[in-house]
Amino acid sequence: MPARKLSLHEGQIVQLARPLSTGAEVLLLDPGDPVGETRWLQEIANKRGFPHGIVGYADLSQPDVGDLLDRHMEYPNFRGMRQPMNYHPDPAKTYLARPEVSRTPEWRRGFRELAKRGLSFDPQLYYPQMSEFLELARDFPDVQIILNRMQVDGAEHFGAWKKGMRQLAQAPNVAWISGLGMGDWTWTTFSIRPYVEEAIAAFGVGRSMFATNFPVDKLFSSFDAILNAFKEITIAHPHEERLALFHDNAARFYRL
Numbered sequence: 001m002p003a004r005k006l007s008l009h010e011g012q013i014v015q016l017a018r019p020l021s022t023g024a025e026v027l028l029l030d031p032g033d034p035v036g037e038t039r040w041l042q043e044i045a046n047k048r049g050f051p052h053g054i055v056g057y058a059d060l061s062q063p064d065v066g067d068l069l070d071r072h073m074e075y076p077n078f079r080g081m082r083q084p085m086n087y088h089p090d091p092a093k094t095y096l097a098r099p100e101v102s103r104t105p106e107w108r109r110g111f112r113e114l115a116k117r118g119l120s121f122d123p124q125l126y127y128p129q130m131s132e133f134l135e136l137a138r139d140f141p142d143v144q145i146i147l148n149r150m151q152v153d154g155a156e157h158f159g160a161w162k163k164g165m166r167q168l169a170q171a172p173n174v175a176w177i178s179g180l181g182m183g184d185w186t187w188t189t190f191s192i193r194p195y196v197e198e199a200i201a202a203f204g205v206g207r208s209m210f211a212t213n214f215p216v217d218k219l220f221s222s223f224d225a226i227l228n229a230f231k232e233i234t235i236a237h238p239h240e241e242r243l244a245l246f247h248d249n250a251a252r253f254y255r256l
Helices: 010-017 034-048 065-072 105-115 129-140 155-168 191-205 223-233 237-252
Strands: 025-027 054-055 078-083 120-126 145-148 176-179
Touching: 034 054, 034 065, 065 078, 065 105, 120 129, 129 176, 155 191, 176 191, 176 223, 176 237, 191 223
Parallel strands: 025 054, 054 078, 078 120, 120 145, 145 176
Antiparallel strands: none
């Protein structure tokens, strides 16, 4: 379901960023004042040295989205934009009023504005939408698309989720970044292991990376618990691969 609105203040951003060698890649969502949010994060970065990358909000279906992106880009740490694209026939679970918004002419027009500016795109979606976004990725091969959240929905959905992830991974310009707890509030390292391992198998180490979804994740877990789960699941990977998963890929995809 659409997440509760939780906010971070500057001190919390500093606290979260301290143990991270990449810095805080911040994904914040405020449709009311998206550029104001980017400005606030840039002010923190200017003072503290991080976050190194800012992914802001824009509604690509709006006719003036090009102007909005230009205003975001006035801030040097801005890297791309995020828009929740989850559609579900259940009103309690959907973020959009209709399906297949990414195929509409007005939304595609906005996506071309993003592509012209060399920005990345972080969609959030449900696994039945993977074919729709494979089409988008193939139509815009020069845009880096970074799939937010693995959307862990329970063991009964694993087979269909796996098929969707394998399908989307066919596009070389798509990578995935984790986000746990949104579908399984009582997750454990054991319960998420198949999802993490399958996502890495589908996309390869070179297009996989780890992150948290704070502050929303703090409803279900702690930062350390999530990080330690990822470390335990990947313990058998060589050092170079773990470095890519926990640092190098994020630095490359977000141009940090």
